[in-house]
Amino acid sequence: MHHSGLQLSTPSDSTIVLTRTFNAPRRLVWEATFTPDKMRRWMEPPPGLTMTVCECDPRVGGALTVQWKTDEADPAMTLHGVFTEVVERERAVHTETMVLPTGETIGKLVETHEFAEKDNVTTMRITQTYDAKEARDGAIASGMDEGMEACYERLEALITDRA
Amino acid sequence: MVLDRSPKLDRVFHALAHPARRAIIRQLSGGERNLSELASPLRMTFPAATKHVRVLERAMLVRRRIVGREHVCRLSAEPLKDAMLWTEEFHQHWEARFDALDTLLDEMKSEEVRPRRR
Numbered sequence: 001m002h003h004s005g006l007q008l009s010t011p012s013d014s015t016i017v018l019t020r021t022f023n024a025p026r027r028l029v030w031e032a033t034f035t036p037d038k039m040r041r042w043m044e045p046p047p048g049l050t051m052t053v054c055e056c057d058p059r060v061g062g063a064l065t066v067q068w069k070t071d072e073a074d075p076a077m078t079l080h081g082v083f084t085e086v087v088e089r090e091r092a093v094h095t096e097t098m099v100l101p102t103g104e105t106i107g108k109l110v111e112t113h114e115f116a117e118k119d120n121v122t123t124m125r126i127t128q129t130y131d132a133k134e135a136r137d138g139a140i141a142s143g144m145d146e147g148m149e150a151c152y153e154r155l156e157a158l159i160t161d162r163a
Numbered sequence: 164m165v166l167d168r169s170p171k172l173d174r175v176f177h178a179l180a181h182p183a184r185r186a187i188i189r190q191l192s193g194g195e196r197n198l199s200e201l202a203s204p205l206r207m208t209f210p211a212a213t214k215h216v217r218v219l220e221r222a223m224l225v226r227r228r229i230v231g232r233e234h235v236c237r238l239s240a241e242p243l244k245d246a247m248l249w250t251e252e253f254h255q256h257w258e259a260r261f262d263a264l265d266t267l268l269d270e271m272k273s274e275e276v277r278p279r280r281r
Contacts, residue, residue: 006254006257006258006261008253008254008257018257020257020261022261022264022265022268023265023268023269024268024269024271024272028268028271028272028275029264029268031271032264032267032268032271033264038267038271041263041264041266041267042260042261042263042264042266042267043260044256044259044260044263046256
């Protein structure tokens with residue numbers, strides 16, 4: 001169904017793993033992933049949002065701040081994060097909290113990036129672990145994979161028949 | 164990043180997040196079943212099966228009607244379509260990001276090969 005190399009899986013109830021290979025050495029993939037002027041290029045915002053702020057300091061204790069605006073609100077959404085583990089060019093772990101201008105937190109997770117290189121090809125693995133207290137996200141993470149896989153074929157036929 | 168905060172969708176994903184409830188959905192994709200027919204292959208007590216069916220009902224995945232003394236359950240697959248669409252969108256969102264990253268990395272590589280003159 002999907003033609004690109006992006007693989008999605010959910011190994012536990014509150015975890016989504018994204019794996020993708022890039023035709024570039026790990027050094028460059030790391031730089032592109034965590035350097036603000038590079039991040040602005042690839043961090044496609046959700047529809048209707050424009051990125052206004054992008055700060056990233058990939059050192060233990062360093063901050064990650066990304067802000068978006070819409071036509072109606074600036075800021076419309078802010079991502080706050082702190083790096084908790086960093087092995088340069090290999091592995092980085094940071095927290096991620098999405099906050100609305102009202103102060104309401106709408107998502108909380110821990111994101112781990114892992115980079116492995118072979119013959120100038122880099123495999124990046126992003127593991128998103130949702131806060132167990134945030135049942136909604138956890139449910140999405142687990143239902144997404146198993147639920148979909150278990151039901152997809154048969155149910156697709158059913159939906160087509162009954163729609 | 165979870166973009167769709169629809170509580171309706173949350174209920175669907177929550178309902179799908181339990182193996183017993185996925186098993187019930189699979190059974191119902193073969194047609195209507197009453198509660199004891201759903202409970203027995205799962206080696207589940209009647210009240211436990213009822214509890215799972217209630218979660219599926221709240222997610223609008225299952226409709227239940229009472230015929231005499233029997234509770235007959237039927238699958239209502241429409242909410243699954245929304246869940247599949249969400250999953251597709253999540254996938255596409257990240258695919259778009261990684262495609263942009265491919266382009267950026269190609270640029271970074273060619274800049275390294277041909278460093279800009281001062």
